[in-house]
Amino acid sequence: TVLLLGESGTGKELVARAIHEVSPRGHRRYLKVNCSALTESLLESELFGYEKGAFTGAVTTRQGLFEAAHGGTLFLDEVGDTPPSLQAKLLRVLQESEIRRVGGTVDIPVDVRILAATNRNLRERVQQGLFREDLYFRLNVVSIALPALRDRREDIPLLVNHLIHKKGETLGHFPHPSREVMEIFLNYSWPGNVRELENAIERALILCEGD
Numbered sequence: 001t002v003l004l005l006g007e008s009g010t011g012k013e014l015v016a017r018a019i020h021e022v023s024p025r026g027h028r029r030y031l032k033v034n035c036s037a038l039t040e041s042l043l044e045s046e047l048f049g050y051e052k053g054a055f056t057g058a059v060t061t062r063q064g065l066f067e068a069a070h071g072g073t074l075f076l077d078e079v080g081d082t083p084p085s086l087q088a089k090l091l092r093v094l095q096e097s098e099i100r101r102v103g104g105t106v107d108i109p110v111d112v113r114i115l116a117a118t119n120r121n122l123r124e125r126v127q128q129g130l131f132r133e134d135l136y137f138r139l140n141v142v143s144i145a146l147p148a149l150r151d152r153r154e155d156i157p158l159l160v161n162h163l164i165h166k167k168g169e170t171l172g173h174f175p176h177p178s179r180e181v182m183e184i185f186l187n188y189s190w191p192g193n194v195r196e197l198e199n200a201i202e203r204a205l206i207l208c209e210g211d
Helices: 012-021 040-048 084-096 122-127 133-139 153-171 179-187 193-207
Strands: 002-005 030-034 073-077 113-118 142-145
Touching (some): 002 012, 012 113, 030 040, 040 084, 153 179, 153 193, 179 193
Parallel strands (some): 002 113, 002 142, 030 073, 073 113
């Protein structure tokens, strides 16, 4: 289990996919879910699945992501925002390697490698009673802290050239950044990190009329 730490836009999902691809599970399924993007009930159904008739609208039995990722990797993005009631269920999966669908009575074994990411300070959330300490220790077997872009400015020219090539392939336009533009990029704090830089490059390519 690997816990990826860093601000939004630093590339945690990119690192998670790279870890999966170079692992012995690289040829198996890689699934992901954003724990902050769904309501508590939807997230529970998405992760654990549900039995037919478990709730209104459950007209069929449905596998959850843990079952679907069996043998492969499941990436839990923004795991720090997981509701407290689901944290206990996640802990059980990590401890027992089995899940129970919503409305189900049977325990289903699962073999899933968990990668998790958060832009929150989980130690603080544990102290505030918002995140289970035992789950934190289970997730934090190996942690990788991704630095903010402002703390690795030497990467900016490399990223700019990479992103111009990446976005230029779609837009059919490959201009060269001037020295003045690069100085501006190097001196800016990039609160949105690499994601903000990517958006800036794409916007510049769209608006740029020359090379």
